Structures are given as C-alpha cells and as structure tokens.
Amino acid sequence: MRTRFAIPARPATFLRRDRLVTHLDQALGTPLTMVNGAAGAGKTLLLADWAAGVEGPLAWFTTDAADLGPGVFWAYLIEALRPAGVTLPPGGGSPADASHVPQTLLARLAAELSTREQPVILVLDEYDRVTDPEIAEQLEFVLHHAGAGLRLVLVTRTEPLLPLHRYRAAGDLTEIRGAELAFTPEEAAALLALHGLTLPVSAARALVERTRGWAAGLRLCALAAQEDPDPERYLKEFEADRSTVADFLLAEVLKRQSPEIQDLLLRVSVLERFGPELANALTGRSDAGPLLAGLHRDNAFVEHLGHDSYRLHPLFGEILRAHLRMREPGLEPELHGRAARWLRRSGSLTETLGHGAAAGDWEFTAGALVDDLAIGRLFTGLHSDDLVELFAGMAPEAHGPAPDLVRAARDLARRDPDHGLAHLHRAEQALTELRRAADPPDTAAAELSCALLKALAARLTGAAGPAEEAAEAAVRLRERVPARLLDEHPEVTALLQAHLGSALLWAGRFDEARAALTEVADCAGGAATALLREDALGRLALIEQLNGWPGRAERTARAAMTETERFGLPQPAGSGVARLVLAAVAVDRNELRRAHALLTVADAPHAALCDPVLEAGRALATARLHLARGDTRAALAATEPAVAAVTESPWVRTQTALVAAAAHLAAGRAEAAVELLEERLPDDRGPAVVAAARARLAAGRPDAARELLDLLRPDGRTGPAVTVRATLVRAQAADDTGDPAAARRLVAQALHDARRDLLRRPFLEAGPWIRPFLTTAPLRALAEDWLTPGSAHGTSPSAASGSTPASVPPEDRPPPVVEELSGRERDVVLRLSRMMSTEEIAADLYVSVNTVKTHLKSAYRKLSVNRRNDAVRRARELGLI
Template identity: 85%
Template structure:
C-alpha cells in the first residue's frame, strides 16, 4: 500500500464535507481482496505502465474484475497512492473535489497552503484547482490517484476540471480511472501523445488457463478443456466465473455443472439483472429483452422488433457503456452469451407469448434483407413452417439439404417441422428429407403431393412464380431416378430442369451452383448404372470441374470417385487411382466431416489395391468406405462395394465369401450390364475353383460383347477346359475399339501366353509374358500373375523375364499380410502439423492454441490422420507416423 510522506503540518482542514456530513472513510479505502483472488501477472505488468503515463483507464463491464485488479496492483506500490470511490449521490463539483482532496490527504499528500476544501457542494473555486495543480507539479515523487467507479461521475464540468488539474500537474500526478463507460475526457489527445495506458474488456477477460487457476482456488480441479468451454460461454467474464465456481462447489458433479448450468437460474442472473438490466431506462430494457432472441443484429433489425427508430444510438451507447452489448463492426452487434440467455428467460416471464412473435418479425425482416440462414432459424423458432420452407424453396436452396457446410444444420432444423404444416414448400422439404435417407416410398409420396399442389396453384388466378419450386421438383425427381437406377427418368428430369432454368433468375442460379451440380451428378450416376460410360463421363466431368467451393465439394468428391470407377472398369487402374485420390482431398480442404461423400473413391482404391495384391490396404480402405452419405447410397455405390469386396475375398482364396459379396441387395428399376458382368466374373471364379470350367465359360460368354473383362474370363475358362484354340479365338473376337486398359490387356496377354505354352510354343509364351510384364509394371499389377497358375513360375524365374519381374513382382516385393497396413491416403500439411505437436506431447487444447485453430478443428484433423494411418489411439498414430518417416 502507499507510504506516507513526511511534511510540515497542514493548515486546518474541515472534518466534514461541504454539506456538513463527516467524510465516509470507506470511500478512501483500497478494497480487500478475497481469499480466492487470482493475481494475473500480465495485467499487473500492464498496469505498471501507469507510473509512466499521466492517464490510465481501466474500462470494462460490471464484474469484469477492474476494482480488484487495481487493489491488487496498489498493494505493492511504494509511491503515494490515493484511492477515491466515487458516488452518484455526490451533488456537484464541490462535493467531488472535497472528497478527492480528502483522499489525497489520507495518504499524506501535502496540499497547497490555504487550499482548504470547497465550501459549496455545487461548485469549486478555480483558484483552488490551480493551486492544487501547481503544488502537484512541484513534487519530486508523483502521486497516483485511483478514481474507482468513475462512470458514476456524469457532470461534464467535473471532467473538464479534472482534465485541467491533470494537464497542469505535469509529472506530479498519475490519474487512474476505473470505469464502465468512456469518460468525458479528451482521450484522443492522450492517445496521440502516448500519454494514455488502457486496459479494456477484452484484456480483462480470463484466459482458459487463468480460469482453470481461478477454479482451482475454489477447490475445483478441472482440466483446461473444461475451463475453456466455460470461458467461451462467459467470454472470460470475471464475475461470471467466480459466481459459477461458487455454485459449482455445492454441486456433486462440478465439471458437469459448469458445462450445463442454467444461467437464468443462477446467481449470475441475479447479478446481471441487478447490475446491468435494471440500471437502464424502460425503453432500453425493452430493447435489450427484444433483441435477446437474436444471435446478432443491426440497428434496423432491432427497430423492426421494437417498433422504434432509435436503436442505432441506443446500441452504440450500450456498447460504449460496457453494458454487455458487443460491437462486431459494420454496424452489427450481439449480446454477451450469458446476458442473452438470461434476458430470454426474463422475456418469457415478463412478456409471455412474445418470443415467437419476435422470431416471426425477425424472420420476415431478414428475408427481405437476403439473409437466408438466419431467416430459416428464426422462422423455425417462430414455428412458422410454411414461411420457413417457402423461404428455402423460393431461394432455390433445397440443394443445401444435400451438400455444403450447412447440410446437417438444415436437416436438423427441418426435422422439427410440425406434421400439420401443409403446402407445396413443406411437402418438398419433406420429400428432400426422406429421399436423402433413401426412403423412396415416403419421399416420392411427398414429392407427388408437392407437384399436385403446385399444379393447383398454376390453375388458380394470378399464381405466384413457381419456377424455383418446379426446379426443386425436377431435382428431386432426378435424385429418385438415381436411387432407383432409372436412367430414362433421370433424362426426363434433366430435360425438365433445363427448361425451368430459363424461368429462374440468373442471380439465384449463380448463388446456388449446387443445384446444377446435383442435377448433373444424378444424371451421370444414372447413366453410369446403365453402362453408358461416355455419356456418364461427360456429365460427371462437369460436376468434377464445377465451382462453388464448399457448397459443391461433396458432389465433386463423389463425381471424381465415379469417374475413377469408370476408369477402373475400363482396366485403367493408374487413372482410376489418381482420380480417386483427388476425390479424397476434395472435401478435406473445406473442413467437411471425414469420411464424407459416398466413399466410392475409397472403394476404387481398394479394388486397385487388390490388383496390386496389397490386401491389408484394400481391407483398410473398405472399412473406411462404409460410412457414406445416405443420399449417395445408390445402386452404383452398392455395386462398386460388392465388386471391391468380392475381389478381395477372391484374392484371399475365400470363394464362398466372394460369391455372397457379389450379390448385394441392390434395388433398381433396371439391371446394370457392368454390375451383372462383374457378378458373373465372381461366379465364374467359383465354378473354376470347383472344377467346372465349361460352366464358367458359358456363364461369361452370355454377357454382352462390350464386356471385355467377361470375354477375357471366358477365354481363361476355355483354357482351363483344355481348349486353347477356343480361348485364343474368343480373345481375337474382342473389338479393337474397346480401348481396354492394362488391367484387362495384361490378363488377355497372359491367357495367350498360357495357350502358347500349352501348345508347345515356348518362344511365343515367353514373348507374351514379357509383353504382360512391361504393361503391368507401371501400375504394379501383381494379381494377374499370381492368378495365372503354376505354369508361369518357371518362365518368371528364368532370364530375361526374371529381370523384368524383379523389384515389384518377385515374392520379396509383394506386400506380406503381416506387415503394418500402409497409409491409405497422404497426410495433409495440417495433419502433419498436428501430429508433430502430438509427439511432443501436447494436449488437444495446446495444439489448438499453438496452431490458432479451434479444438474441434484439431479433433477433425486427428480423426482423419488416425484413419489414414489405420490406428485408433494417439500413441499409435505417433509411432506409425515415425515408422513411415512422416514426422
């Protein structure tokens, strides 16, 4: 505390204030610190600058910890420090200066001879202020004066007098104002001159580490993660943290209490209602209660809720006064989270039934201003589902239910839609919801009801423009066609959508690129199921190349995966792998949940891994491809999953499991030629394993001519039946226009090699095997050689073929089953950053702080890294990353 100065005896001074009342000595006392007070060194160090600048301002909301911070800092001061707690009851400058002079005297500060004290409570002689400033300016050691609760001083004359004394006192006075509001002083001049030290609300807020330390002083040993959640909810507000800590002490589960406490039923509510709300005028109280239903707001929206026109200056004043109204910039505001919770509860008590009406007003105002996401939130909160669904449909935003960052939020929002809500828009939303879950029966029923409602509206007089709703119908028709593999229906829906696009404002189409991408994705997938590969490739390539950022990332991922499947079916594993890997990174860079999309890219990578005999990797990829987005679980996906799974079982010698996997429960309006062909290949493998090559050949020869893989399989079956000439004849009949890739040509070449070997043409056999090795080497196609049979081993073991097989096909180069699973996908740069910090070791919260991201973002990166490394725990992830040289 401040020391006393030695001085000559002062002249007689009055023992009473100008009104004749004795001075209240408590107003000169430095407040005591509670036992649970936490010293925060960062703030103490900042306050030390107060000794170097004439003016210091500690400005924060009620309960921000301003006074206790100054009291703690003052305890260690060696220079004279006077404390004066102001009071709104003081009437006039005379009372203020009488108390201020007495505060200086209480710490032994010598005042000017004849200075005395103001005799009139309403005024102070100018000469007294001048003598005080002159006396202070001559001091060898400056005096520090703390004016606590300075926001109670509202007289501009006092502010002008205080600034006069501060200016003329020079280095003899260090003034510290503790205030909730901006003082009436020329702060801009002090800032410009570097003569002002400021500590404001953001700096006063507790950090998670400080909050954890404060809770510990209350006997609550909680992890920083729990403290962080509390800090997020309280914004680090000191009084809120202390009151929560005191209440949590009484709870049997303190950590759970701090996570879930009801703000409106706590001492926090009592504090905020008394210290903040009830200090405001009735008009401002009404404003605060009404805007409490808003997450963020501008003055115009606040006016719409209050019916007033003066919200702008009122909100600006509340922000300046630290009344728990935060300014977000660009004339946007929000309430402190706890304050908002408490106000909403108070609103329900004070104005029962008003809250839904406020949400309804907000929704309509936001609809006019073009803010769809907030419009939907408030429309749902009002229970006005016809308006809410109508806003979604009229904005052409129905595609957001299927793709983009808000898909899950919108799905959850409309899951609360009341069953009695009726109309084309609500039926369309219900249809989209059900079709996104692959519930065709209910989805189509709602879709047909919506189409009938729109038809009735068109027949009515002056029907509204329903182009957006009709285009939404076409989109859902295309989705239904995709889910049922009905390519004709998909083509009709796409044609209808093309006509409707001309009636929809171009601006809406530009704002919602996901609509066009979804239509093309549904059309391309239906064509793919029908085996119309080139037409499917054209539509899916448009999707893969489309813009739209996060809103179309899911669709680009799926389209790339399906393009990879087309390449794989054509026998091009290298191309398929590149597209599939590109698919896997498409959603990660936008922060979408992983794994996302249909997972078809992983299925293709699994099939490629089987062709390379990397069976552990294939199993890991199949496992991660299981959690696909429901709306993309169409026949193509299920057939692709069956193909990859059956191939893996065949590679492991489990023919029975392969046959079961090749018969998925695919519900489609028409059969897919390639899916039938792949199932036939698996069935033929079963017949060959059972010694029935003729049956296998007949099964495969019944497939269409364009099924090159089936023709090669049939030739192999003829060869197994002892008919090499028939096998070669089947291969010769394959059309040269098939443009098959190496996965097919290598197998065909090996059939020719075996036929030559069996007919005694050793030179031709070696030539064909050499050709197959050259073709297979680039894509590491090992399975065709492993499946060829014992006849090929002597050839591979002899020069010069041994040299062609060395390093990639020989037994030592084939990945053994007991080797740790390889990395399924490359780690992103951010995932490596997280793993590096995980190895130090650092907690999730520490990693988030170090990388300046949220804890949830770190968890997302960790989950993705675990999947790629095929591990489930932190230590295993670090070990695997080190084994692979990734960190």
Template identity: 70%
Template sequence: MGDPFLRTRIALPARPATFLRRERLVTRLDRALRTPLTMVNGSAGAGKTLLVADWAAGLGRPVAWLSTESADQGPGVFWAYVLHAVRAGGADLPAEVGCPVDARRVDHTLLARLAAELNTAEQSVVLVLDQYDRVSAPEIADQLEFVLRHAGRGLRLVLVTRNEPLLPLHRYRADGEMTEIRDAELAFTPEEAALLLDLHGLSLPLDATRALVDRTHGWAAGLRLCALAAQESPDPETYLKEFEAGRSTVADYLLAEVLKQRTPQTQDLLLRVSVLQRFCPELANALTERDDAESILVELHRENAFVEDLGHAWYRLHPLFGEILRAHLRVRSPGLEQELHRRAAGWLRGSGHLQETLAHGAAAGDWEFTAGALVDDLAIGQLFTSLCSDDLAELFSRMAPEASGAATHLVRAARDLCRCDLDRGLVHLRHAEEALDSAGGTGGDATARLSWALLEAMVARLSGSPDRAKNAAEAAERLRYEVPAHLLDKHPELTALLLTHLGSTLLWAGRFDAASGALSTVVGGARGASTALARQESLGHLAMIDYLHGWLGRAERKAMAALAESERFGLPRPSGSGVERLVLAGVAVDRNELTRARALLDEAADPGPVLRDPVSVAGRALVTSRLLLARGDPRAALAAVAADLGTEVVSPWAESQSAMVAAAAHLAEGRPQSAAEVLRRVPDGQPACAVEAARAQLAAGNHEAAITLLDRLRTDGRAGPAVTVRGLLLRAQAADGAADGAAVHRLVGQALTDARRERLRRPFLESGPWIRGVLGTPALQKLAAGWLTPARPRRGGPAGAEPPPEPLVVEALSGRETDVLRRLAQMMSTEEIAADLHVSVNTVKTHLKSVYRKLAVNRRNDAVRRARELHLL
C-alpha cells in the same frame, strides 16, 4: 458544504479471500507507471475494481485512491476529494495549492498550481479514480485533462470505468501514452476460471470449466456467483452445467445492475432483442415497432452494458445476459416471444439472411413460412452438402405434421432422401408435385419446381432409372430461365448435385460417355464449400469409370483428388457414397496390396446416413468379392457377388463384373466349364468379359477357342492395362503350351512393361505356375525386379560372402506414399510434409504407418534406408 470527507471513498477496497490474482493483467497494469493515462474499461462485474486494488496494494509505493460518486455536487466537491486522496496517498502537497471553496466550481489557478506542483515532485503520484463512469460533467473531464497534460511525469492517472471518459483518448493512443485493459482482456480464461473455482473449493474437469466459461464469456461476477451457488449444491458439476440462469443470483445481479438502471424504452428493447443471436438497429426497430434503436444500442455498447459490437452496425447480447432477459421476457410478457420470432423471421427474410430466417421461423412455429423461405431461396440443396445439412435436418425434424403445402412436402422429401429412405421420399415428392400442379403454372413456383427436379434426379439415382434422371435434368434446364439468375449464382450446389445424380445414374446404366460428360461438368464447375461434396462424388464416379475400363493409375488419381476435395473443405468422414474409397480398394486388390484394400473397404463400410446408390452398392460387392478371390476364398467371393438390387434397369457392367467374379470363383475350384457357361450369358462387347472367357477356355484346354476370343477383342483404346495385360498373359500361356518360347518372352515382356507403370500384380499371380520360370529368365528378370519379384542383390562385399537377402516389398507404395517417403528423405517434419502436400497431419501419419508396414520398419531413418536399398528413392 460542511460534510466530512468519507474515508471509505479514499481507501483501497478489500479483496475477498477467494480473490484470484491474475499475473497477465497485473503485468499490463505495470505499464501504468510508464504512461500518463491508464484506462480499465469493462462491464459491471468484470472485476475491474478488485484487479486495480490488488495491483495498487502490491505496488510497493503510495497510491491515491478515490471512488467517485454521482451525488458529488459539481467540480468543487470532485477536486476537493481528489486533493484529499492525493494527500492521504502520501503526496506532500503544500498548503499553497489551496482547496476549492465553491462546490459548483473550481478556480483554474488552483488546477494550475496543482499541475505545477506535481510536475516538480520527486516521485510521480499514482491516482486511481474508481467508478469514473459516474462522473458526467464535461467540465470535470476538461479540468482533469488539463492537470494530466501539465503535470508531466508527476501524475499517473488510472481510470476504472464502465464507459469511455470524455477525454481526448485518440491523442493519447496515437502518441503511445495510454495503457488500456478492456472487457475482452478482463474475461477469465478456462485455466483462470479453474483456479477461481478451486479457491471456492470446487474441482471440475477442464471440459466442464470450459463450458462454464463459454456460457459466461469469462465474466468475473458470473463465475463467482455461480461458484457460490454451486457450493450449496450436492452435485456442483451438474449444477454448473444445467443451472437456470433466469432463476439465479446471476439474474438478480444483472437485472438490478444493468436492466433496471435503464429507461423503460431501453428495457423494452433489451427484452425484445434477447430472442436474437445478433441484431442491427433496423431489426431491433422491427421488433419494438419504434425507430430509436440506433442511439440506444450505441449508448449501451459505449457503457459496456453487455451489448457487444460485432461491426458493421451489428450487435449481440452477452450470452448469459440474453438468457436471463429471455426468461424475464416470458414472465413479463407471456406469449410475446413467438410473435417476436415471427417478426424477426419476416425482416431477416427480406434482408437475405436465410439461416437466421429459418431459425426464427422455426422458433415461431410457422413451418409453411420456414419451408417456403428455404425453397424460395433455392437452398434445398444445402440439405445434402454435408456442411449445414445436419443443422437443417435437425431444425426441420421439429416440423409439425399438420404443416402442408408444396414447400413443406419438398422439405420432407429431401429429409427422407438424405437418409436414403426412397419409399417415404417418393410419397412426399408426389404430394409436392400434386400441390404444385393444383397451384397452377404461375411463375412464382419456378424455384419450387426446380427444387422438385433436383429431388427427382436423386430418386432416379437411388432407383437406378436413367430415363427418369434425364427427364429431371431436362426439366431443370427449362426452369433455369424462369428462376432469378442471382439465386442460381448464390446456390451453385443445386446444379452440381443434379448433374452428379444424373452422371451416377448414367454410369449405372453403362452410358459411360454421357456419364463422363455430366460428371466432368461438375468437376470443372463452381468451386467452393457448397459444391465440394458434388465434386467429390463426381470425381469418385469418374474414377469408377476408369477402374471399370482397367486404367488403375487414372482411377487412383481421381479417387485421391476426390478425397482431397472433401479434406480441403472439412467434409464429414465418410461423406457421400464413399465410391472413391471403393475404387482405391479395387486398385489395391489389382496391385495385390490386400491389407490396404481391406482397410479402405472398412473405411467405406456402413457409412451411416450418407448416400447409398446402386453404383456404390455394386462397387462394394465387386471389390469385396475380388479381395476374397485374391485371399483364396472363392466360395465367399461367390456369395459376395452383388444380387439383384431392384433397380429399374439392369446395369450391364454390374452384371458382367458379377459374372467375371463368378467365373473366377469356378476356375479357382477347377470348374472351367461352369466358368465358361456363366460368361456366355453376358452380352457381347465387354472386353474384360471376353478376356475372362478366354481364360476359362484356356483352363479347359481349348487353346484355339481362347485365341479366337482374344483375336475378336476390340478395345478401341478404352481398355486399360488391367484388361490388356491379362489378355497378353493369356496369349503368352497359350504360346507356352505350344512351346513357342520367343512369343512367350515377347508377350510377357510387353505385359511386364505395361503392368509396371500401374504396379499391376494380380494378373501375374493369377497366371499359374508356368509364369514363374519365365520371370526368372535374365531378359525378363530386370523388368520384374523390385516391384513384382525381389530386387537383385548388389555387387561387392567381402570375397566369398553371400550377399544379405533383400526384402521383397509385397505391397508397392502408392503414389502419395512415395511422395511422403521422398520428403521423409529430405528430413522434413510431419507438419512440413503436410503443408507441402496440402493435406492434414493425420493424413501424413496414416501414410507413414502404411510405408513403415510395407517396408517392414518402425522408424523414419530405417524407412529411408530400406527404400534406398530397394531403389525406391
């Protein structure tokens, strides 16, 4: 053609002073010397050219470099440049190979001579074709593949491109004869980004660097342009954290290199889908009102035009590119963004993508639509599940006050009840009910009425109204047959939450059997993340029932299962009402593990925006007052007893438990008559109260009255050791006063046997001085040794030497602490113990700290040794 060869096209590009050599990628490129074909495929500005140029410069051998041009006039010019680059790179090609004489074609014989010459060369030629995506002629790809195939080991071809070339790549991949580096590998890691910023004179904290990498997806050009701009800022860290992508050199680069290179139709599509987090061709078509999205998206992804393939025909934009496009959209088409959000919300709702529907409906400002989508999907329970509840609450916090309708009132009521704001929640719930009634009894409002029933049950729980909860549950049961079955299957959390609220309310009312039935249905129902909170709450309330009946072991197991449920699904801590921790604290008090009880109460203290129902409030007051009694502060215990909670019904167990605490406080201060008077006001039929009343009579010297009360006691197998052991000890005390030694030993022995299984200590500590001598007798000492009194010393040792005093374990190990200790004795690591017990490493560490404290040791080996001395292993 008469044009001279341009030396700039065959010269290695210069690397800037701030170029960062990344060894992990250089190592990957070194494989290029072992495979015929290497492809470095990435988006514009990904750092492909400089990476390969730096590698080639440090290779220590000649490299043929050619930057291709789209202006080349056919195969003849392309191959003329290839031959010139190979010779300039140091390869000794004989003149017989020839040179193309026609710009539009190349003789096949020339290509065969070139391939044959390369095949017999002593050293292979490394040929780098930069910007190969500019080569669009299919015949060039065929010719290049012919030369590569027949050159054998004599040619190592490196293609630097924005898209996949028209070569049979599948064959090279299958044969293991291809090295690839793609966009994901080209992306800078946070550590590499920190080094790059340092080369620009910028030193940022690692978290700020990570945030920048997340925003740019490690895109090389974006990082460099941001660094250059930050150099001009007086506060680089703040600039990099808050820079407006739409008004930056990054925007200029992407708009020029990516957007403006496209057709008007492609530009329009890119701008419109920029409002989406992800999109498929059908959704893109809904926004453009055309039908060409599929082919455009496939081409954009193939060309690495900042469109990422998520699989299953879904795509997303590079986050920084999307941010810039949205800013450009607002300038080019003011007001269009809100309409695009509205269209997206409509399409997504019809396709069953709820979370995205809500996000786009909110962005469009269409709150009736958005609230209606949540309610119609039967998903209002998600506001309470702790998994996405914060996101939903934040989204609907922006709801315009003028938005009205049954769905908006239901969502407002749910948000208020989430925060336990009963008064405001009731107002919105009443408005929702009025809106539903005014709309008539059409079948289309079944999901709204079922959502109302859930919120009504929660109101009943917060207000302590069992009749209201029962009515809500019955209404929900009727509505289940009007709601599409697939919605009930999709949202099992709604039924689980409703039954949990019902069970809690029935528990408050003292209807333990009915409460257990509802709560057990939840525990045995659908398992999964959406129902995890309901199962945790139900297990915690079942544990409370066992605790109130005096079955400490059962209560502890259920409470621990509740904690495991929340831990398994990563629920926030604390979550729900925290009743399971209150039960564990109560169990710890009865076992005289007072430090543990205080820690558990602190964990459940003031949990913030989680459920505070009458059961948890009364439970906290009860356990706190019992802990204060155990610590010898009866006045504080009396002050901590639950006051009137303003519930619709008075809880019989809360009333009786408060009376028992008050009576115990009076007894501790020497006022048995006051204690007896408090307990007389409690309705009959409460075994624990009857035992406490007998204790008051015994303290007043009325032994016969005490025995009469105990004889009347009928537990029907419901009362557990925490109740029955106290009754046995009171009978033993009365027998001691009557000098009936045989009865004393028999009754205390039975009490020790029953209490040992539960590690129940408080009844013995509350019994007074008379029991110490009884426990010291040989017949009973064995039953008390090691868990209630110090273990007996071992035999052996030097003659005349006193055995070393063995420590008393003041607080016994819990079941889970014992499990951890046994695995500790097996030389298992903390991580292995966590895996074996299916708990987190942090949970194991917490148990270990408790074990060390209780055994008065600081190291693992000492803990095992001490446990063996105390016969705990």
C-alpha cells in the same frame, strides 16, 4: 465516509494475473490510465491487487454516488490525498459549497502536486458514476497542471468525459479494456482450482467461450458448482437464467437501464446478431442505432462486431430471453417471425430459416428455402447437416408445395424413395393448383426443385430414363428461374448432373455418364459443390477402373480425396466411391492390407451420396479382396448387396458373374464357370470375355479360349487390367499347346504392360505354370523390384509382391493408413526414401522449406509415425512408394 478511501480487500480465491499487473505498471509512466470494462469484469480487484504492490504514495477514492456535486467530489478527493502527503494551506484546503469549487482551490492543488519529487498515484474507482461534465473538466485541469506530480487511474464501465484522444496521440495514456480483462482458458482453470474445482483446460475453454471470459460469471459459476454433486457437469450445462449470474446481470446491467432500453434489450435477445434497422423492426423504434452504440460504449454487455452489427454477451442473451418469456409470454415467437420476414427482405436466407423455424411458421420457412432455390443445400455445402436438423422439427400440419418438397428431400436423403415420391406427387399437385389461380405466383423455383428431387429418386433406384426426363425438364425450367438464383446456387445444376451421371453409370452407359460427371467435376461453387465434385471424380475413377485403367483410376480417385480437404469438410465426406476405387486398385496390385484399410474407412460416406453405385462398388471391391485372400465363400456372400437394387445394372451383373466364375475355378469347376460366363458375352466385350476365355482354357479348350479372345478389338477403351489378363491367357494357351517361345513372348508383353500400373494380381491368378517363365533371364529383369525381388532368389510372385498371406490375421498386420496421402505428400515421402534433406526436397519440388515441413507433418500423422525413417519404412510396407 472513510470507507471510500479504503483499498478493497481481495478474496481468498482471487487469482493474480501477472500479464495485467505488468501492463498496469505502465501507469507509473503515463499521466492517465483507464481500466474500462463491464460490470463484474474484475477491474476493481485487479487495481487493488496492483495497488498493494506499488511503492510510493497512493490514494484511493471510490466515487460510488451518482449525485456528487463538484464541491462534494473535490472535498472527498482532497481528503483521499491527505494520507499520501498532499496538503493544502489551512482555511483554503476544502470547498465550502457542495455544488461549487473555486478555481483557485484547483490551481493550488495542481501547484502542490507539481512540486512533488515523487508522483502521487490517484485511483478513482467506479468513475462511471461521475456524470457531471464540470467535474470532468476540473479533473482535466488539475491533471494537466499537476505535471509529473500526479498519475491518475480511472476505473470505469463507460468512456470518461476527458479528451482521451489527446492523451493517446501524445502516448500519455495506458489503457486496459474488456477484451484484455477477459480470462483465458488457462486462467479460468486456475481460478476454478482456487475454488477447489478441477477442470481440464479443454472444458475450461468451453466455459470461457460461453462466458466470454467474464470474471464475475466465472466466479459465480465456481461458487455454484461447489454446491453441486457433479461440479464438472454443472459447469458444462448450467442454466444461466436459473443462477446467481442471472441475478447479477439483471441487477447490475438490465435494471440500471431506462424502461425503453430494457425493452430494446429484451426484444433483440432473440437475435444472434443484429443491426439498428433490424432492432427497429422488432421494437417499432427509429433510434436503435444511437442506443446500441451507447450500450456498447457503456460496456452494457452489447458487443460491437463492426459494420454497424452487434450481438449480446452469450450469458446476457440467455438471461434476457428467459426474462422475456416470463415478462411477456408469447412474444418470443412473434419476434422471431418479425425477424424472419425482415431478414427475408434483406436477403439473408440462413438467418431467415432459423428465425422462421423458431417462430413455428413452417410454411413461410419452407417457402423461403424453395423460393430461394436453396433446397439443394439440404444435400451439400458446409451447413447441410444444420439445415437437415432444422427442418427435422417441421410440424406435420404444415401444408403446401414447399413443405412437401422439403419432406420429399428429407425422405430421399434417408434413401426412402417411396415416401419421397409420394411427397413429390403432393407438391406437384399443389403447384398445378397454384398455376391455375387467377393471379398465379411464380413457381419456377419450386418446379425446378421438383425436377431436382425426381432426378435424385431416379438415382436412388438406378432408373436412367426418369433421370434423363428430370434433367430435360430442368433445362426448360432454368429459363424461367432468375439468373441471380442460379448464380447463387451452383449446387442445383451440379446436383442435377450428379444424379443423372450416377443413374447413367448404373445403367452401364459409361460415355454419357462420363460427360455428365465431368461437368460436375469441373463446376465452380467452392464449398457448396465440393462434396459433389469429390463424388463425381470418384465415379469417374470408377469408370476408369471398370474399363481396366488402374493408373488413371488411382489418379482421379486421389484428386477426389483432396477436393473437400480444401474447405475443411470432414473425411470421409463424399469420398466413399473414391476409396472403393483405390481399394480395387490395391487388390489388383496385391496390396491387400491397404485394400482392407480403405474398405474399412469407406463404410461411412455422406448420406446424400448413398446409391446403388456406391453399394455395388463396395460389395464388389470387398468380394475381390476376399477372392484375393482365397476365401471364395466370403466373396460370394459379399456380392449379395450388389444385386439387391431395384433396377438391374449390366456391369454389376457382369462383375458379380466374374466373382462367381472365379469361385468356380478356384473349386475346380471350370465347366460351371464357362456356362456362367457364356451368358454374359452378349453384353460384354471386355472382362467377361477374358474371364470366359480363361475358364475355357481351364476346361482344356485352348483353341476355344483363343477364338474368344480374338473377339477383343483394340479400341483404346480397354485398359491394362483387362489386356494383361487377356495376354496371360494367350500365353498359357500357347504353353499348353507346346509353343513355349510364343508363351515367353506373351508373358514378356504382359510384364511390360503391367509394370507401369504395378498389376500383380493377374500374375498370381495365372497359376503355377507362369513361375518357370519368371525365373528365366530375359523375363526376370522385367519382373524385378515390382513383381519379384530379383533373379538370385527365384521367388514366386506371391512372395515378391509384399502381400500378407490370407492366413495372417488382421491384428498381426501393420496398422492401416486411414487417411490417404495426397499426391504432394507422396512426392515428399518418396524423396525422403532417397535420403534427401528438407532443403533438397524443397528445391527439387520448387516449394518452400516450410511447405515441405507442412507436408511432412501431415504425412507423419497419416502414417502414424514420428520419424523420417519410420515414414519411409511404413510407406514401403503399404506400397505407397
């Protein structure tokens, strides 16, 4: 059968891969070369392409019969060598027995090869078909004694029975294995192009990921796609079990295995990854370990992941699952159920939940989540969205406390407290019945989950009392929960404190809210609590902003913005409140473009963090921006969501009144503003007092304004955003009563207090009376470079602030920064503005040059620029430096 000696022809769509050909060239310098890969990995065509370009004698022998005895094998091999010029003496040049070969014949062949000046390259294709250990031993003898006269190349699916370790140790082995044979996305795109298919590298990358770069899979997909009216869609969505890929894998891989191994492969196909013990649990066997190791060694599309862990090739797994459904209908859910219970015992919760859901056993699945105290993962962590999606398929007939707790969590995450509390009530009733049983189970984790969800419901409704009750109950329940669970789920404690802190914040109990939120901000837990830390920092920043401390608020909000970046969480993740605070600070600085950009981005916070505080903060920040632009009607309309909560908030009521009073003053209705704000004075000793004093002053009652301001006592809680405004009201009152010296002194004090935080809005709100003071020599220096450009111009604060007038439409403004610069990025850009080199910046900041370059690259991206000068100009436009 001389076809066994022919080098296979390459198809017209064959893709030459130079990286592999170059590697194969090393075979010319080593006695042994092994190309080892799965069926369809492209081994034979690779060798055929390489062999076509080899100069010198080359012999090819396809060993495609599994029952070759030593005599037949060597008869064929010697015949394959003849065209390469290797001949033996007449009469002794071929075995006479099909099952035996004389040792003398092998010795003569080795001697003949050893005398050659130019080595013979011998390619043995499909060598995995040779299973006789005697042949392997004889081949090793000839290879060893042929010396430099023979270069043996084995093309195989399995590890050959040769002492490969000795060749590796001596550097005499060239190896190409499956990982190297896999197509890269670029190679896959080029292969598809040879089939007349144009696919972007990004789409080719997805195809390579699904096929693991398997050559036959890519070629078969390309051939099938040629017949489809939408080839690109086919390549993205093809059903592996309904394609020629399935035919290939079933014939070339599955059916070549014994019935026992076929059953093993079909059963483990329901698993993403597995070890021998789990495979034994699904098959009822006890020997899965060596079987899996053998399948991996034989390149049977079983991938070894290390640490005794395996997975199936993705396409092979898809096809096996389809084959399992056809061969044994109904077995797949049972296997998922077995896997879920085995994994539950082994402590692998994420995989337990996935298999429990696939089995349709929702009582077990929800119970595993609740008993593991993991219900908080529905709200926070890297995989919260995956968990929410998993339980979205929970059947309505699933009963018991755990399913009801999951339903309650799902409804509360959707901000539906009515349905959430109804499910909570049912769960509590079920838990009560369980505790009354003769042999009651441990329900501490479920009860603690109830307390957590009650705190969330209180947060959503702005009810501080129920939130405190839930937190107190949680403290008692923690003593009954195993410490191990509390350590594994730090998000539970963090969520409880976050809900409590937010409810207290809504109620205006700032000191208590600060204590609870600080505990969250300082908690551990890595990615599991990053979202909560970020949100807590944002709310702490809000407290600072409401108390009139814009600098503190900005620093805390910026710290919040970077909290989730470290863990790869998307932005904006939980930074809704932080961005709103930064927007409010930007309005106080009259950086209206930046405020608008921040408010636009802040419209998409994480669903689990939406509550009245966030909604009110957004509404009030938007209203203040409209006020700054002179649009009082839009400002009043924007406050409507702030007062739409179920429970009224004192600070929201006050802030809403301040917006309405400002609208009255802008319309010349001073008395209406006075009347509105008088109602707020019993509840507020800060912003409302200052606003009421300003309204009285506008109504022509300077003495009454001063009397009201005298109620303000310096207690260290009220910051410059309030005190600067109070000082300016006093200054205007002094000016109105004919005391310009006192007015000038008070304006100077206001400028001094506002300078650190760049508070420009108070001076704009003050009105035209302040402008003459800002042009005088003593005050001009205090206002220069942050409030006015300089004394020579005599410019008004509004012109000096760099703000965009309200009449300028948004499309005419520079594009906003949709991602905030980190503190370090601002430091780098600031030094850019000082004309410092990258090396100088690195030295000044005590970091490496590479670190500076990383910060620059990130800052350029966020500022939408590509050059240093543009970054500086852009940062100045936005008031970042």
